[in-house]
């Protein structure tokens with residue numbers, strides 16, 4: 030039998046039971062490899078349940094630095110009898126199966142084309158530990174120890190990680206190190222090590238950091254100057270607010286007085302959380318909420334108010350599988366249309382699409398600036414894949430000369446100097462009016478904010494021309510927004526090509542890998558990564574300058590494709606959709622296969638096959 | 647018609663208050679509500695209260711939901727910023743506004759449809775959060791703006807103008823506010839200015855969540871026989887627990903009080919609320935007796951009005967959150983941004 034042989038390039042998956050304490054052991058495993066200078070990208074695959082159901086942790090090890098999900102598993106650490114059959118089936122031929130052999134299994138439970146490594150984990154732990162919880166918890170550390178021998182992960186690196194984790198808790202540190210060596214000793218004595226897949230120290234991580242997108246977005250809100258956060262718990266966004274709380278506790282407490290330079294409210298629901306953000310934004314504080322699809326649904330009435338009354342609002346939408354409760358713990362990019370046009374009537378909202386935690390940080394800070402500048406809701410569209418998984422990325426950066434763009438806020442002095450204040454007047458020709466904050470001046474600049482239409486001086490009006498003036502100005506403002514949002518990133522092919530591809534957000538790592546792989550089969554693509562809606566002019570030009578453009582996204586209905594067609598008036602016949610929406614993160618294999626299939630089909634003689642516009646291998 | 651601005655001509659002899667404003671300075675646009683609508687009387691009481699309190703109009707932020715009642719902030723305090731939010735959601739917007747700038751006075755105006763139907767949840771949570779504000783519900787038992795449907799405060803058995811009998815039990819916002827932890831709870835009647843003005847003054851100066859339910863007949867849809875929110879009905883069934891005098895620190899207390907009948911309560915800002923109990927045994931500082939008293943009288947068909955409960959030393963959401971004394975909306979980069987060196991350290995901890 031041929032075994033998979035690979036150095037620093039494999040996928041290992043841990044199949045566990047929710048609540049068994051495996052999460053920190055698995056993370057430790059991934060982090061140890063990272064510390065050896067080898068890029069990893071782990072993904073939590075978990076059910077919408079607290080305890081007892083299956084959960085997986087998939088780690089891709091890739092010296093080449095590919096961080097997207099690859100697809101296929103080279104080694105399975107099968108700790109969950111419930112999912113045994115499916116887990117074993119997922120292994121690539123020549124792969125490795127590691128399991129707890131305390132209770133022997135019949136040969137029918139295995140596959141002939143894989144290498145099976147049994148280790149009596151339960152037996153070992155039962156012999157050493159008496160406390161049932163310890164028996165369970167240390168089982169995870171014992172298998173990490175065994176894997177470190179099988180895969181040649183340096184034990185000193187793991188011990189150092191323990192040292193950091195249990196700083197000041199010497200007893201815990203000692204017992205973890207002991208469990209690690211329990212696993213190592215057994216593996217050295219009884220198992221055939223190393224395997225064909227192995228880790229070798231490299232220098233491919235550099236100064237990159239390892240962090241999840243939600244923590245990064247929260248930090249972006251701290252750096253971006255958000256002072257009011259209102260939220261309601263929902264997976265996968267809750268950890269944004271929780272991380273914001275943590276970072277504020279660290280960075281935003283006045284050392285002299287102990288007073289907080291922030292306010293965080295866990296609201297009674299999403300309607301109240303966005304309402305608080307609207308109130309705070311109206312009153313001149315930078316405010317945000319973090320939510321996911323169902324929360325956005327509830328917020329839409331307020332989003333419409335904020336759009337029409339022109340109030341800065343930042344919403345971090347960590348997307349998950351919909352519609353309805355859909356797949357609450359799986360990833361999708363399926364709220365694009367719902368957010369772009371959230372609320373009733375004619376609305377359009379600014380959306381930002383970060384590709385990784387680094388950009389989650391940047392876009393969150395940028396969203397707060399844009400919301401103030403444009404006086405409108407701004408969405409940061411992340412998803413579960415970036416939000417809840419730790420990802421290797423460029424370190425966060427901040428320019429200390431950067432100040433906050435508070436937008437057009439007229440001061441008491443300006444009002445005093447006699448500046449004409451008309452709340453909804455387009456003074457500067459960019460569609461963005463000036464505002465005043467409550468309490469500014471005893472006699473000048475006050476106005477009444479409302480969701481009903483009004484004249485340029487904010488006076489209630491149902492006159493058609495006043496309405497038209499307003500909504501047309503909002504369109505002009507949206508055009509201004511296109512020049513202010515993060516611009517698309519172009520990655521040209523190495524040679525001239527009629528083919529282009531458009532992608533965005535968490536699809537990025539899989540796409541980058543696909544772009545490296547596709548030229549091997551003679552397919553060259555110019556690639557454009559969108560970073561925001563409204564789409565800048567360059568998006569239209571990119572499509573115009575190619576014969577065929579693929580649009581890769583993670584939803585069923587080609588939402589980004591539709592937004593592009595709708596907003597840029599593009600002939601849909603030029604576009605090909607590449608859609609992935611089973612809730613798992615898209616893979617390079619999927620993208621490569623879809624595009625290859627399309628190119629091959631379209632090269633066949635006409636009539637033999639219909640032009641495939643939608644490719645779903 | 648779009649709006650009607652009031653002429654700003656002031657008679658030179660108009661009396662000014664301590665901050666130099668006349669009563670006219672506290673007015674707003676001309677009301678577009680029906681002539682005789684109870685809501686207009688409440689606006690007048692708010693104007694009177696703010697004038698008497700020597701509040702600078704622009705230091706007030708007035709927020710409301712949607713409804714005839716919620717339109718009223720346009721008709722008073724023209725020099726302050728107003729915000730007509732969405733139906734039933736004024737409390738959350740006010741909460742956010744208050745968090746952004748704790749230095750302003752917050753006036754929340756709502757209707758019974760707005761607060762007891764669609765907005766019941768937000769009402770409840772604003773009370774239990776202790777957001778510092780004067781929250782006034784202009785309670786007419788119907789939806790005025792959408793023309794006469796029952797609201798959730800309509801008494802069961804009461805009759806709509808179209809003759810429909812309401813079979814649902816009413817929501818009593820006063821009882822809820824007491825139960826949820828509001829620290830100033832009162833009920834009044836739009837037609838009783840002598841009681842309403844001091845009650846509003848007390849609410850505005852109160853240090854926590856102040857709630858006043860004001861029965862405010864809707865002349866268009868709920869002022870007919872069979873309604874329990876009509877002028878006649880309320881006049882006949884009113885049971886006042888207290889008349890309150892509002893006295894600021896600076897003024898000598900002149901009210902003559904009969905021993906045993908007066909309770910003075912000092913609010914956190916130093917001002918005094920003088921309750922003149924009509925019943926010697928009524929204690930407005932006890933939440934539980936207030937609840938029982940109100941419900942006993944309600945069972946007898948009486949509407950208890952006056953200040954039912956006050957915690958004079960109440961604190962608010964800012965106290966609970968320990969937010970900085972300087973308003974959050976005035977903080978800037980030095981107080982808010984940890985800066986590049988801190989970020990570098992953080993980056994290092996993430997490797």
Ligand SMILES: Cc1ncc(C[n+]2csc(CCOP(=O)(O)OP(=O)(O)O)c2C)c(N)n1
Nearest residue numbers: 713714715733757758759760788789790791
């Ligand atoms: C989401 C939503 N649903 C319904 C309405 C329609 N609506 C406007 S005002 C109102 C009722 C107002 O009643 P109330 O708060 O009692 O105020 P009143 O007009 O009686 O003073 C309703 C249902 C709305 N504006 N928004």
Ligand code: SF4
Nearest residue numbers: 680683714790864865
């Ligand atoms: S409909 Fe009723 S509540 Fe509305 S303005 Fe007229 S009287 Fe007042």
